[in-house]
Amino acid sequence: xxxxxxxxxxxxxxxxxxxxxxxxxxxxxxxxxxxxxxxxxxxxxxxxxxxxxxxxxxxxxxxxxxxxxxxxxxxxxxxxxxxxxxxxxx
Numbered sequence: 001x002x003x004x005x006x007x008x009x010x011x012x013x014x015x016x017x018x019x020x021x022x023x024x025x026x027x028x029x030x031x032x033x034x035x036x037x038x039x040x041x042x043x044x045x046x047x048x049x050x051x052x053x054x055x056x057x058x059x060x061x062x063x064x065x066x067x068x069x070x071x072x073x074x075x076x077x078x079x080x081x082x083x084x085x086x087x088x089x090x
Contacts (some may be wrong), residue, residue, distance in 0.1 A: 029057075031078055 015023065067077065069087040076083045 038068065
């Protein structure tokens with residue numbers, strides 16, 4: 001538990017230098033991980049130098065069950081903003 005709190009403090013401290021766009025990206029990544037209901041032990045990130053965030057994202061691409069219009073209307077599903085485009089299933 002103490003290690004978890006220390007890690008959370010380290011993460012929070014490192015957020016200060018991120019740009020707004022990076023913070024938005026990070027927030028969406030966190031929402032995706034919460035949506036998947038994963039725990040840290042279930043993630044595929046390792047301490048190896050070849051394993052980084054981009055590698056993790058590449059492995060996870062296409063693994064989320066989402067509505068057909070997720071790409072264009074993700075703000076609607078994450079934040080409740082109005083949909084950009086209504087998609088009609090054929």
